[in-house]
Amino acid sequence: MCDNGLVPKVVDHEGRRAELAVALWRVALRDGFDAVTVRSVAEESAWSAGALRHYFPDKTTMVLFAIDFVVESVRRRIGDANAAAGALTPQLVQDHLEQFLPLDDERRLESEAWFALVTLAHRDPAAAERRTQVDDLIRGAVESAVAALEELGALGAGRTRAAETAGLHALLDGMVLQLLARPPRLSPEQARDMLVRHLAELRASGPGV
Amino acid sequence: MCDNGLVPKVVDHEGRRAELAVALWRVALRDGFDAVTVRSVAEESAWSAGALRHYFPDKTTMVLFAIDFVVESVRRRIGDANAAAGALTPQLVQDHLEQFLPLDDERRLESEAWFALVTLAHRDPAAAERRTQVDDLIRGAVESAVAALEELGALGAGRTRAAETAGLHALLDGMVLQLLARPPRLSPEQARDMLVRHLAELRASGPGV
DNA sequence: TTGATTATGACACGCCTGTGTCAAAAAAAC
DNA sequence: GTTTTTTTGACACAGGCGTGTCATAATCAA
Incomplete structure (x- = not known):
C-alpha cells in the first residue's frame, strides 16, 4: 500500500475503541441498555455516527467489544488482587x-x-x-x-x-x-x-x- | 348510546385479551421477547394489527397484561396446590x-x-x-x-x-x-x-x- | 328488512433503527 | 507546496416500529 514510502495518518485504533466502549456504558447506565444505538453512542462520545463504523464493522461487534472490555477489566482486577494477596x-x-x-x-x-x-x-x-x-x-x-x-x-x-x-x-x-x-x-x-x-x-x- | 334500545354486537373482551396473551407468549418463547411486536402478535393470533388496538390501547398495556396473565396462573396453581395439600x-x-x-x-x-x-x-x-x-x-x-x-x-x-x-x-x-x-x-x-x-x-x- | 351501533382491519404517517456510500479533511514524506 | 493514503462524517436508503384514521363488516332490536 505504501510502496512509495509515504506514511499515512495513524490513529490508536484500540484506544479509540476503548473510548467508545466507555461512552457506550455511560449511555447504558444512564438511559438503559436499549438506549444504546449507533447514534446515541456517537453523540455521547462526541463523534459522528459514521465515524463509529471505522472502528466497528457493525453494532453487534461494538456491543460485544464493550462487554469484553468490562470483562477484561474484571479479570485484571481479580488477577491483581490474587497477585497482591498475602x-x-x-x-x-x-x-x-x-x-x-x-x-x-x-x-x-x-x-x-x-x-x-x-x-x-x-x-x-x-x-x-x-x-x-x-x-x-x-x-x-x-x-x-x-x-x-x-x-x-x-x-x-x-x-x-x-x-x-x-x-x-x-x-x-x-x-x-x-x-x-x-x-x-x-x-x-x-x-x-x-x-x-x-x-x-x-x-x-x-x-x- | 343505546337510547333507542338497540343492542350492538358484543364480544368477550377479556377472553380475546387472554387469547392474545397466549399468542404473545408463543412468539416470545419461539423468537425471543424482542420479537414481540404488535404485528408479530397479530400474525401469530391470525388477527389484523389494527384489531389489537381495540383490546389494548398500546403495546405496553398488552405486554403487562400478558405478564399479569401468567402471574395469575401461577398464583392460581399455587393456591390450588395449597388447598389440596394434606x-x-x-x-x-x-x-x-x-x-x-x-x-x-x-x-x-x-x-x-x-x-x-x-x-x-x-x-x-x-x-x-x-x-x-x-x-x-x-x-x-x-x-x-x-x-x-x-x-x-x-x-x-x-x-x-x-x-x-x-x-x-x-x-x-x-x-x-x-x-x-x-x-x-x-x-x-x-x-x-x-x-x-x-x-x-x-x-x-x-x-x- | 331495516337501522343503529359497535367491531374490525387495511392503510398511512412519522420516527428511529442499522448500514451502505462517497466526497472532503488531515497527515506525513517528499 | 505537492502528493498519496487514510481518516472522517454527512447523507441517504430501506426496513421495522408504534400508533392514529376511517371506511367497511358484523350484529341485534325493532
Whole structure:
C-alpha cells in the first residue's frame, strides 16, 4: 500500500475503541441498555455516527467489544488482587467473592454489563457463547474460592467442592439480580451478611453427615 | 348510546385479551421477547394489527397484561396446590418451592415471563412496579415455606425466618437464571438436588451456634 | 328488512433503527 | 507546496416500529 514510502495518518485504533466502549456504558447506565444505538453512542462520545463504523464493522461487534472490555477489566482486577494477596484467610475468600457483587459503582457497572450480556444471550447466539465464557470465568473463581476454604480446613465434612461451587454460584447470581433491582431488594450490607453466613455454613458439616 | 334500545354486537373482551396473551407468549418463547411486536402478535393470533388496538390501547398495556396473565396462573396453581395439600411434610415444602423453577414446559414459560419482566423493569417504571409485586409474591411463598419448615421442626437452632427466607429467595432466583440459560448451566436434576440439599441444610443448626 | 351501533382491519404517517456510500479533511514524506 | 493514503462524517436508503384514521363488516332490536 505504501510502496512509495509515504506514511499515512495513524490513529490508536484500540484506544479509540476503548473510548467508545466507555461512552457506550455511560449511555447504558444512564438511559438503559436499549438506549444504546449507533447514534446515541456517537453523540455521547462526541463523534459522528459514521465515524463509529471505522472502528466497528457493525453494532453487534461494538456491543460485544464493550462487554469484553468490562470483562477484561474484571479479570485484571481479580488477577491483581490474587497477585497482591498475602496469607490465605477466610476474609480473603470473602473479599474475593464480593468482587462479583455490585457493592460499589465500579462493580455495579460490571454487574450491569453482566446482566446486559445475559439478556443479550437470550436472543443472540454470539452473545450466548460469550455468556458461557463469562459464566465459566465466574464459576472458576467461585471454585477456587471453595478450594481455598478447603485448604483452610473451612469446608465441613460431607461437602464436595463441585456441589458447593454450584450452590454458591447460583446464590451469587441471585444476589446480583436482587442487588441490581430498582428499588434494590437487597442492600449491600444484607448481601455481605448473606455471604458471610453462607461461608460460615460451609464450615459446618454438610447435610446428611 | 343505546337510547333507542338497540343492542350492538358484543364480544368477550377479556377472553380475546387472554387469547392474545397466549399468542404473545408463543412468539416470545419461539423468537425471543424482542420479537414481540404488535404485528408479530397479530400474525401469530391470525388477527389484523389494527384489531389489537381495540383490546389494548398500546403495546405496553398488552405486554403487562400478558405478564399479569401468567402471574395469575401461577398464583392460581399455587393456591390450588395449597388447598389440596394434606399433612405438612418436608416433601410438600420441596414441591412448593419447585413451583418457581423452570423444570417443565409450563413452568419454563412462567420463568421466561418472570425473566422478561425483570428485563423490562430495567427500563420501564410501570414494569418495575409490577416486578416488585411479583417479587413480593415469590418472597411470600418462600417465607411461608420457611415457616412450614419451622412448624415441622425442620429449622435448625440459630436460624431466623427472615435471613433464611432472603437466602433461599436469592438462591432460587439464581437457579432460575442458570436453568434458563442456553445451554443450561443447571439441569433439572441438579436443581432439584440443590434444593434438597439446601433444605436439609436448614435442618441443621445455623452457623455460629 | 331495516337501522343503529359497535367491531374490525387495511392503510398511512412519522420516527428511529442499522448500514451502505462517497466526497472532503488531515497527515506525513517528499 | 505537492502528493498519496487514510481518516472522517454527512447523507441517504430501506426496513421495522408504534400508533392514529376511517371506511367497511358484523350484529341485534325493532
